[in-house]
Amino acid sequence: MERYYQEEIECAPYEKIREIQSEKLVKQVKHVWDNVPYYRKKMEDKGVTPEDIKSVDDLKKLPFLSKADLRDAYPYGLLGMPLKDCVRIHSTSGTTGKRVVAYYTQHDVDLWEDCCARALTAAGATNEDVVQVAYGYGLFTGGAGLHGGSHKVGSLTIPISSGNTDRQIMFAMDLSATILCCTPSYAAYLGERMKELGYGPGDIPLKAGIFGAEAWSEEMRKDIEKTLGIKAFDIYGLTELSGPGVAFECSAQSGMHINEDHFIAEIIDPDTEEVLPEGSVGELVFTAVDKEAFPMIRYRTKDICKLTREKCSCGRTHIKMAKPMGRSDDMLIIRGVNVFPSQIETVLMNNGYAANYQIIVDRVNNTDTFDVQVEMTPEMFTDNIGEIEARQRKLSDDLKAMLGIKAKVSLLAPKSIARSEGKAVRVVDKRKI
Numbered sequence: 001m002e003r004y005y006q007e008e009i010e011c012a013p014y015e016k017i018r019e020i021q022s023e024k025l026v027k028q029v030k031h032v033w034d035n036v037p038y039y040r041k042k043m044e045d046k047g048v049t050p051e052d053i054k055s056v057d058d059l060k061k062l063p064f065l066s067k068a069d070l071r072d073a074y075p076y077g078l079l080g081m082p083l084k085d086c087v088r089i090h091s092t093s094g095t096t097g098k099r100v101v102a103y104y105t106q107h108d109v110d111l112w113e114d115c116c117a118r119a120l121t122a123a124g125a126t127n128e129d130v131v132q133v134a135y136g137y138g139l140f141t142g143g144a145g146l147h148g149g150s151h152k153v154g155s156l157t158i159p160i161s162s163g164n165t166d167r168q169i170m171f172a173m174d175l176s177a178t179i180l181c182c183t184p185s186y187a188a189y190l191g192e193r194m195k196e197l198g199y200g201p202g203d204i205p206l207k208a209g210i211f212g213a214e215a216w217s218e219e220m221r222k223d224i225e226k227t228l229g230i231k232a233f234d235i236y237g238l239t240e241l242s243g244p245g246v247a248f249e250c251s252a253q254s255g256m257h258i259n260e261d262h263f264i265a266e267i268i269d270p271d272t273e274e275v276l277p278e279g280s281v282g283e284l285v286f287t288a289v290d291k292e293a294f295p296m297i298r299y300r301t302k303d304i305c306k307l308t309r310e311k312c313s314c315g316r317t318h319i320k321m322a323k324p325m326g327r328s329d330d331m332l333i334i335r336g337v338n339v340f341p342s343q344i345e346t347v348l349m350n351n352g353y354a355a356n357y358q359i360i361v362d363r364v365n366n367t368d369t370f371d372v373q374v375e376m377t378p379e380m381f382t383d384n385i386g387e388i389e390a391r392q393r394k395l396s397d398d399l400k401a402m403l404g405i406k407a408k409v410s411l412l413a414p415k416s417i418a419r420s421e422g423k424a425v426r427v428v429d430k431r432k433i
Contacts (some may be wrong), residue, residue: 002251002314005121006114009261010316014309017317020261022055024289029053029062031080032295038077039065039297049241055146056264056280059287064298067100067329070240074098080295081105084365091139092239102141102239103293109148111290115245115259116149122250122314123208123233125179127154132172134182134190135213135336137161141243142213142336146181149245155179162186163194172204180209183336184216184224184232188366191227201229201257210235212244213336215324217432220366221253234323240296241260241288247321252313255320263288265319267307270328281306283328284321302329324340332427334361335368341426344407348374355418362430370407372399378414 004010029318030050032039043049043064052061070078079086081103088104104112125131131150143161150157151153158171162182168190171177177191180187187209194204206228212235236256237244246263247256258265267277267282276282284303288296303324312320326355345355356375361368375396382388388411396408418425 003121003124003126003318005118010118010257010318012261012317013318017260018056021264021289024261024355025059025264025287026050026053026054028287028297029291029296031292032297034081036078036295038069038073039063041071059264059266059298062298064273064285064300065296066300067302070100071098074129077103078294078296079103080291081293087354088144089371090141090144090239090243092141100239102242105237105292108242108291108293112145112242112245112264113148113152115248115262116145117152118149118259119210119233119235119245120146120149120155120179121151122248123179123210123231124207125153125155129153129155129177129178130158131155131179131181132158132160132168132175132177134160134162134168134180134186135244138151140336141237141239142181142183145237145243145245145409146210150181154308161307163257165190166197168203169194169197169199170205176205178205178207180206180228180230182209182211183213184211184220185214185335185363185366185368187211187224187228187232191224192365195227201227204228206230208233210244210248212236214333214368215431217235217427219432220389223366236321236324236428238292238299238301240299241286242291246286250312250314250316255322256306257312257316257318257320258307258313260318265307265321267305268300270302270304278309281325284324286380302327302331304328330427332359332361332429334370335405337403339370339403339405340425343402344372344399347395347402351395351398352380353395357426358417358428359426360428360430363432368431370405371410372407373410373412373417375412375414375417381414 033050046063048061086103087106090099091099133146137143173269209230209232221232233249235244236247247258249256264287270283284301284400286299304322304326305322307321358373392409399407
């Protein structure tokens, strides 16, 4: 039997959802106009005032926000509430080392946790379940979001964070964890490690998993479900919009329901910025209609996907988004972390290297590998192995400081990387996702 956390809204008729969205949008635009000078100027430049926004139909009149805006307005330029009313931040890496910092009032945290509680309930969680949260905690939104959602549902929550795999397995078995929350690649690795230790799906009580923060294929889903003996659910979110729980899968596992009472979704042509009809493939744009501290209006996610309002067997009426098919920018997601080639370029230039490099990403044993090959300049070229290894370590440490994850760095002789007459091939992504 399908369970809902807030049935009245999750199964509300389309007309009711639009009514809620219109009411909240009008209020949000006024809030932003009054409290966020950065966005107010964008509205003024476009000749739009709050009086022009009367319903969801007027959303297309408003200007977009992009990652570049977040960078330009860093750290407080998009803040919609006094700092004394904010209770938390979360953060993700930006394109050139400036991070995206998102702010939350207690009201924002409560709504976000409600969204995560909906996702957990859709995966079968009740107050009798034990939820093991193996997403990272700290600045990353994954751990905090599912942790709060689990509390709302009333489940016993294990805030184990990521890593220490043998301990994860021990806790899952000893405390009878029934729901696992982590990245899909880590879930696959947990399954592998269990096999190595001689355990099978029958040895753990897990029944479901909520996996997100990186791209994963249907093949990977089937593999995780088989190895762990669970049903694997997808979840979608962005730090800019609060974190995981913007959209989530139900029992149908055929796309993720967007929490439309909190987020209005549009699909646009990434080049012309024209809004496309339902069912079209394009760039996903979100408006957060009731976030107080960090109110994103028409935020361009760069994720390419499509939306459908086809009737769902689970009974929920909120629109569904397909799994993102790719991105309209050059961002990579490696082990759940956003990585931009421009960040790597910044580190290389700061260390005196030319921009002749290649990023090679692969997936080995269900874990992303991350190699950066860098050409030495003729001046720094040497055949002294010790010196080369020391330089590689230094670059690897600097990249970790910039990105938050470790890369394997290989220094190559000058002119080793093939040159292109067109756009340089900076990224080689060998993952089958």
